Amino acid sequence: MPLVEITLVEGRPPHLLRGLIHELHIAVVRALAAPAEAVRVVVREVPPSLWAAGDVTIAEREAARAAGSAADLEEVS
Template structure:
């Protein structure tokens, strides 16, 4: 009995998770010629605040990326205003 265990950061719509389960199930069935009823797929969703890499949670990394994008956007707006005054 094949068992596939998938861990993801939470936040995807249920339809996407259902599609993932179906696609993984079909891939295992084809690759191993396993009977469909014998294949198990487990999807675990972990909150972004509880998953870390390099001592930074995914939530912290996302917040930093949003901040960086906001800072870059403000810099571009500021440049445009300076150019208009000349």
């Protein structure tokens, strides 16, 4: 029984996640000649505040980027 696990930052619409599940399922069935009913797919979504790279969370990175954009706008005006 093949099991595919994927972890993503949350925020994608349900229809995109459903499409991902479908495409992963098809890929495993084709690549492994696995019976369709035996393939399992698990999608885990993690909040941006709990996903970090280099000790900086995605939420912090997005906030810094937004602050930088706001600062850029203030300089222009």
